[in-house]
Amino acid sequence: MVPQLQSPKRLEALRSPEKENSFPGLEFGSFQRKCAEISASLSQPSLGDRVRAEAARSGDVPLPSTSTVLTWSPSFVLAERSPLQDCTLSPEAPKQRHSPQRAQRAPAPPTPAPLVSGALGVPRAPRWCLPEFEDLRRKMQTSISALQRSNAQQAEMQALRRGESFKEEAQEAKRSKDRHHHKWCAAQAAERAARGAERSALEEAAARGLAALARELLGCRGTEKLRGVLLRRGTQSYLDADVSASQSFEDRQPKLHNTLQQLSQSTERPSLQPGLLSDMSEMYAWIARAISDSRLTVAWKDARDGPEVHERAADERVAQLEKKLAQKELAVASLEHEKRSLRSEVRALQNLVQELRGSIRVFCRIRPPREPTAGGAGTEAQGSRSISLRKPAGDKRHDFSFDRVFSQEASQRDLYEEVEPLIPGVLQGIHVCIFAYGQTGAGKTYTLAGNKRMGEPGIQDLAIADLLKLAAVDGARFDVRLSALEIYNESIQDLLSELRGDPNGPQETSERLEVRQSREDLSASWPSPFGSMRVPGLKSWPVREPPDVEQALQRIASQRHVASTALNERSSRSHCVLSLSVRPAGGSISEEGRREATGVLHIVDLAGSERTKISQAEGMQMKEANCINRSLSALSDVLYALGDSTGNAHIPFRNSKLTYLLQDALGGPGCKTFLLAQVSPDSADVNESYSTLTFASRVAANVQKGRLRPLSRGERGSPASRSCDASPRLRSQDSEPSLPSPVLRARGVAPPLPGLGRKPSSCSITNELRIRS
Numbered sequence: 001m002v003p004q005l006q007s008p009k010r011l012e013a014l015r016s017p018e019k020e021n022s023f024p025g026l027e028f029g030s031f032q033r034k035c036a037e038i039s040a041s042l043s044q045p046s047l048g049d050r051v052r053a054e055a056a057r058s059g060d061v062p063l064p065s066t067s068t069v070l071t072w073s074p075s076f077v078l079a080e081r082s083p084l085q086d087c088t089l090s091p092e093a094p095k096q097r098h099s100p101q102r103a104q105r106a107p108a109p110p111t112p113a114p115l116v117s118g119a120l121g122v123p124r125a126p127r128w129c130l131p132e133f134e135d136l137r138r139k140m141q142t143s144i145s146a147l148q149r150s151n152a153q154q155a156e157m158q159a160l161r162r163g164e165s166f167k168e169e170a171q172e173a174k175r176s177k178d179r180h181h182h183k184w185c186a187a188q189a190a191e192r193a194a195r196g197a198e199r200s201a202l203e204e205a206a207a208r209g210l211a212a213l214a215r216e217l218l219g220c221r222g223t224e225k226l227r228g229v230l231l232r233r234g235t236q237s238y239l240d241a242d243v244s245a246s247q248s249f250e251d252r253q254p255k256l257h258n259t260l261q262q263l264s265q266s267t268e269r270p271s272l273q274p275g276l277l278s279d280m281s282e283m284y285a286w287i288a289r290a291i292s293d294s295r296l297t298v299a300w301k302d303a304r305d306g307p308e309v310h311e312r313a314a315d316e317r318v319a320q321l322e323k324k325l326a327q328k329e330l331a332v333a334s335l336e337h338e339k340r341s342l343r344s345e346v347r348a349l350q351n352l353v354q355e356l357r358g359s360i361r362v363f364c365r366i367r368p369p370r371e372p373t374a375g376g377a378g379t380e381a382q383g384s385r386s387i388s389l390r391k392p393a394g395d396k397r398h399d400f401s402f403d404r405v406f407s408q409e410a411s412q413r414d415l416y417e418e419v420e421p422l423i424p425g426v427l428q429g430i431h432v433c434i435f436a437y438g439q440t441g442a443g444k445t446y447t448l449a450g451n452k453r454m455g456e457p458g459i460q461d462l463a464i465a466d467l468l469k470l471a472a473v474d475g476a477r478f479d480v481r482l483s484a485l486e487i488y489n490e491s492i493q494d495l496l497s498e499l500r501g502d503p504n505g506p507q508e509t510s511e512r513l514e515v516r517q518s519r520e521d522l523s524a525s526w527p528s529p530f531g532s533m534r535v536p537g538l539k540s541w542p543v544r545e546p547p548d549v550e551q552a553l554q555r556i557a558s559q560r561h562v563a564s565t566a567l568n569e570r571s572s573r574s575h576c577v578l579s580l581s582v583r584p585a586g587g588s589i590s591e592e593g594r595r596e597a598t599g600v601l602h603i604v605d606l607a608g609s610e611r612t613k614i615s616q617a618e619g620m621q622m623k624e625a626n627c628i629n630r631s632l633s634a635l636s637d638v639l640y641a642l643g644d645s646t647g648n649a650h651i652p653f654r655n656s657k658l659t660y661l662l663q664d665a666l667g668g669p670g671c672k673t674f675l676l677a678q679v680s681p682d683s684a685d686v687n688e689s690y691s692t693l694t695f696a697s698r699v700a701a702n703v704q705k706g707r708l709r710p711l712s713r714g715e716r717g718s719p720a721s722r723s724c725d726a727s728p729r730l731r732s733q734d735s736e737p738s739l740p741s742p743v744l745r746a747r748g749v750a751p752p753l754p755g756l757g758r759k760p761s762s763c764s765i766t767n768e769l770r771i772r773s
């Protein structure tokens with residue numbers, strides 16, 4: 001029920017304290033007390049019996065037991081049809097009447113009626129009544145009436161209060177609605193303003209665009225109309241507007257096209273120039289017609305093909321390509337890194353192989369025969385490692401073993417394959433020395449220098465080409481220089497010096513040079529290729545490309561002393577030492593004042609040993625032959641002394657210019673020596689071949705395999721690290737074995753044990769090189 005709204009005056013009257021206290025009988029506490037009095041009266045047994053007797057007399061249904069009556073009594077007093085009024089019971093009462101004991105044991109109290117119930121009616125007159133109750137009943141009726149009134153007033157007051165709060169809520173809701181309405185209105189206004197501004201901007205842009213268009217088209221036939229429209233609509237300012245002159249009509253057109261399209265879709269009312277915009281589409285259509293009629297020639301462009309779109313697409317493409325490029329560069333860098341590490345690993349393994357092979361290796365090569373062999377005498381290859389020599393009938397066969405034997409069919413490339421693995425080591429500072437030894441005419445020059453006329457390259461051509469290639473592959477971080485000298489009749493001459501005299505006539509001999517043993521001159525632009533030995537005045541040519549080398553080799557060939565003998569048409573009459581030095585670019589000197597590692601490749605073409613009787617040498621040639629034989633003999637003395645088992649032998653380096661100059665290269669620390677014994681298969685040369693093979697096999701068999709040891713910093717940069725009287729081998733015994741490379745360490749290759757080299761085992765790895773006793 002919706003409470004009736006009361007006037008504030010009425011509400012106030014209801015709230016007043018006098019009104020609340022104007023019903024003294026209505027106090028709930030006193031009402032309860034009255035009920036307690038009735039209960040007390042009923043609890044008297046005599047009274048209960050009287051009630052029952054009275055009820056029986058009047059013919060009413062007998063009342064329940066006294067205890068039940070007592071339990072029920074407070075409710076009965078207030079019930080609408082109380083037994084005190086008409087003795088009717090609640091629905092549960094008859095059941096209890098038939099089993100009074102059960103009711104006594106567990107009386108089920110009826111649902112109590114509300115103490116203050118709106119359903120309380122005026123009590124009817126009872127058919128029977130005890131006189132003691134009459135007064136009480138009257139009082140109670142008065143109380144109930146007062147209570148009912150009070151109840152009604154309280155209900156009214158509650159309704160009034162509720163109505164009041166409803167009213168406040170309604171007012172608050174109204175206020176809130178008003179607030180929201182204001183906000184909503186403001187938002188609507190702002191949106192309208194934004195749309196209007198957008199529209200104005202579009203109109204402004206369209207007007208400017210059209211004005212610019214008109215300005216460009218002025219002078220064209222029929223554009224007066226357009227201009228007229230613009231002027232009529234008050235857009236003179238647009239005609240005079242500062243429209244960028246750099247913007248061509250073709251650039252502006254797509255923008256204008258878009259603007260007009262947006263304007264046509266806009267639902268806002270035109271604001272800027274009323275009437276102008278309605279003409280815009282007409283004007284635009286007019287322009288389009290003018291163009292389609294070829295009255296105007298304008299290259300219309302679709303907005304999608306606009307320059308911005310192209311530019312954006314191009315930017316995106318560039319960004320994509322740049323990203324791809326960066327990824328590729330990253331991949332290349334990692335591959336480069338991998339390549340470098342693999343290359344260094346390969347080098348380390350190659351070094352290991354060479355170390356295990358020994359620091360001096362002896363090969364033998366048989367040149368093709370000059371004439372068909374007769375009687376089985378002469379030399380013959382027996383497999384790849386041995387050679388046999390048969391002297392004329394009656395003498396026994398001699399067999400010799402070498403690291404490798406090349407038969408007369410072997411090619412230059414076959415020979416080079418044995419040298420090739422050591423070439424990369426030159427870039428790491430290793431000294432490689434290749435000697436060609438043998439009798440005159442046995443093919444030494446042919447093996448080393450090749451045959452230019454036949455287009456046959458020699459070992460030196462192949463090695464130098466490979467070295468230059470490797471130096472370039474490593475990022476051109478190496479400087480390469482070439483020097484060449486000859487030792488002719490125990491005097492040293494520079495083979496790269498300027499030719500003197502008439503080029504077509506007899507040449508003057510170049511200046512004679514001397515060998516010096518001294519401290520390394522760190523101020524010199526290029527270190528000596530001979531280590532502690534230096535040849536002041538010796539020229540060195542920088543070489544980068546094969547043509548540079550070709551030019552240098554031509555000069556060397558033209559300067560070298562050759563003569564025709566009975567055994568060789570072009571017999572070399574001198575020892576030729578060609579040296580190729582390689583060092584890191586810039587030639588830096590380390591912090592310790594030492595020069596960075598310089599690798600050297602020496603190619604030594606020795607003059608051929610000859611028996612003057614057979615070569616029929618006379619005069620100058622006789623003198624040359626004697627000098628050649630003496631220096632070769634000095635070379636064998638040095639090699640034998642180096643292999644002395646006691647290690648105390650005097651090494652006669654000073655006995656010839658050749659050994660004195662090459663003492664660092666002759667199996668010194670960090671050196672790798674190849675001795676190439678050239679022999680002839682001819683029976684006529686059998687004695688010379690025998691002596692060559694004997695010498696070479698003595699070196700090969702008696703010289704213990706040594707380990708390749710890179711020069712330490714001290715040895716590399718130190719001045720005259722050994723005297724000519726001290727054995728470099730003895731010195732290296734005391735030195736610490738070099739640490740293996742990280743790759744070898746990773747592969748579990750242990751460094752050689754100190755002193756291991758002193759064991760006479762041929763397979764031991766050692767720093768020593770000595771002749772077995």
Ligand SMILES: Nc1ncnc2c1ncn2[C@@H]1O[C@H](COP(=O)(O)OP(=O)(O)OP(=O)(O)O)[C@@H](O)[C@H]1O
Pocket residue numbers: 366367368438439440441442443444445446447451568570571572573606607608609678
């Ligand atoms: N393996 C070979 N194949 C073809 N021809 C060869 C071979 N070896 C040498 N010859 C030829 O033999 C001749 C002599 O060779 P070469 O000049 O190289 O001998 P050499 O040992 O240098 O002599 P010398 O000590 O007198 O200078 C040359 O004509 C050369 O072409």
